[in-house]
Amino acid sequence: MSDVRYMISDAAKLVDVEAHVLRYWEEELDLPIGRNEMGHRYYTEENIRLFRQIKELKDQGVQLKAVKMLLPDLEKGDSEITHLLARADKLPISADSQTAAREEKMHRFQCIMSRLISEALEDHTEKMGVEIGTQVSDQVIKEMDYLLRMKEEREDERFRRLDETIRSSQKARKERALFGGEEKKKRGFFRQKKGQTV
Template sequence: MGEVRYMISDAARLVDVEAHVLRYWEEELELPIGRNEMGHRYYTEENVRLFQRIRELKEQGVQLKAIKMLIPDLEQGETEITHLLARVDKLPAAEEGQAAAREEKMQQFQCIMSRLISEALEDHTERMGREISTQVSGHVIKEMDYLLRMKEEREDERFKRLDEAIRSSQKARKERAGLKKEEKKRWGFFGVKKGQAV
């Protein structure tokens, strides 16, 4: 009788995790999981036991990078979690030093990026302020020119009407004065109409 093969959903149920967690662990830990003729994953009893041990370590707070180094022990059937956790604590100090160095470099990189972003934002804000100021000044000047032109046109129109009114008034006065003169000529000096007997 051949070995038992589980589909991913069955294996996930046995390990008590979601199917995507198995796929993630497989990829991160570079586990050689078998595939059937159609290319679907299948899991053996050994795979299920390995994933159960991985889950137990994860529940103890062990990160996948440390678990990856313990895979040979897990595959050999090491089941004592305390022993495995002790191994995690004894990981080479060089690796811890590398992790610390990476962390420090990451912090330096973040500081540099923060400073660059801050400087870029300040520069951008300053340029935008100047550009907006220039545009606003240009618009204000154009608007003031327009308003002054409109005011001048209204004043010109007002003076034109006033000039017409004055000329019209002067013309009317001249006409009245001409009529009075004509009347005087007709009536004469003593108010008697010329040609009438007194």
């Protein structure tokens, strides 16, 4: 294209919008706008043409999200898109050739809209998939954590009962040993007594 470069104020006048609108569109639509040696934006004839098409679409009520999906066609120079989005009452309906042309334009418009809707649905489906995946992952982690805690609590309870059983068994052995020792002493005492009396 041309080597002419416009500063933002001049570009805004050519597009018939405020300078902040160009900056906003640039940011929202991820448009690669050149910068000069000082870091200031400059606009080419191609940029101006693209911004004029964007403005025309915006004036017809097209949202920036839809404009963003149309950008590849706009950047290729397909000016038909902006004309296809014009209201039906603005299209002439006098001759058969005009009707056929209008039907062709409507068909192209339907194709563009189908593509836009498909892309929007794919984008939405992908986002929903990520969100659902995150929620499922969080839920699975919570469930795993709960199951591990329950397992630890059961093991702690089993070890506590085992410890109680071992302690009571040891206590019973000590008592038997103590009681058995006293019995032996008593028996020995009585044997000695029996031996003395006899």
